[in-house]
Amino acid sequence: MSVAHPEEAPAVLDRREGPHGEVVLRRHGDLLQIIANGTFLMDTSDGRSERLLVDAALGELGPDRERPSVLIGGLGVGFSLAHAAADPRWGRITVVEREPAVIDWHRRGPLAELSAEALxxxxxxxVEADLVEHLHTGPAAYDALCLDIDNGPDWTVTEDNDGLYSPAGLAACAARLNPGGVLAVWSAQPSANFEGTLRNAGFRRVRTEEIPVVRGVPDVVHLAVRGA
Known part of the structure; x- marks a missing residue:
């Protein structure tokens, strides 16, 4: 596992102004870190929760759906994409990322070491696009939506992401899912309110899977299924 060395100050590898503010790529010891508008988003230390996001969605779909398609919301450090691409059971894999810098760091920068094979x-x-807008306007439907663009429905990175977790946003998610398709949403903490919002939006089989962490509340993946 990669580690950060506390005695070392993080080194800024790139800093850019994106469409939604400043994004920074740093190296801290062996780790690569993404910071958005001064808020820590993610690093390359683990990836268990990002892999669970993908695996839980595939498991919820069941074995009868052949070569299911998946939309991954948020490229991040590439754990979810790399894990999906390593599994031959997935068919079409679409990643929606709104920050050009993040895409560039994967195509031509340090994050390519994690995602080059998957790319x-x-x-x-x-797809370089805002996820909320893409869900409302995108032409394609998917068997699974794996969304990881925030620290969770109760702690959004930017205010305009709030719309994803609203009734209108969840209706857009349902519209992008094939019947029986799975919505999987990563969160840095459980949200009972979000579970209720999912049920009120017409999703069924709503449940939450926890990923234990060393300290504090567990990371979770919220799962819900669109009706047939």
Missing amino acids: ADPRTEI
């Missing part, structure tokens, strides 16, 4: 996979497509 070269013919199943993979990277």
Whole structure:
């Protein structure tokens, strides 16, 4: 596992002004870190929760759905994409990322060490777009939506992300899902309110899977299924 060395100050590798503010790529010891508007988003230390996001969605779909398609919301450090591309059971893999800098760090920068093979996979497509807008306007439907663009429905990175977790945003998610499709949402903490919002939006089989952490509340993946 990669580690950060406390005695070392993080080194800024790149700093850019994006469409939603400043994004920074740092190296801290062995770790690569993404910071948005001064808020820590993620690093390369673990990836268990990002992998669970993908695996839980596939498991919820069941074995009868052949070569299901998946939309991954948020490229991040690439754990979810790399994990999906490593599984031959997935069909089309679409990643929606709104920050051009993050895409560039994967295509031509330090994050390529995590995602180069996945980006070269013919199943993979990277779409530079705002996820909320894409869900409302995108032409395609998917078997699974794996969304990881915030620290969770109760702690959004930018205010305009609030719309994703609203009734209108969840209706857009349902519209992008094929019947019986799965919505999986990563969160840095459980949210009973969000579970209720999912049920009120018409999703069924709503549940939450926890990922234990060393200290504090567990990371979770909220799961819900669109009706047939």
